[in-house]
Amino acid sequence: MIELRVTNNTGEPVAQAHFRGVLQSPGRSTPWVDETFFYTISGGIEPGETLEWSLAPDSTGAWGNPSISDDAQLSIEVLRLDGPTGDMLWERP
Structure with missing residues (x-):
């Protein structure tokens, strides 16, 4: 389960968010x-x-790989935000 607390600081309503999730264990070079x-x-x-x-x-x-260790850490990066009509509001350069 991924638990996120998000705040909209864009000044526009957001209907869809696109993310990159990286799950990696400390000391492990490959996520x-x-x-x-x-x-x-x-x-x-x-x-x-x-x-x-x-x-x-x-x-x-x-995400369901049973080999994932308990010390794995998740980082989330926002890539894009879309408005209620599907228009792109913001995209990571």
Whole structure:
């Protein structure tokens, strides 16, 4: 389960967010997982609003690898944000 606390600091309503998730153990040069994913925000997130999400990655893919060690750490990078009409609001350069 991926637990995220997000705040919309864009000044625009956001309906979908695109991320890169990297799951890596300390001292390990190769990450267990390095994948992009997106999340469609039910009802969107308004400017200044903070939400908490519990996301369940696909357990049949790389995220469900039983070899992933308990000390693995997750880093999340925002790649893109889309507005309610599907228009791109922001994209990482």
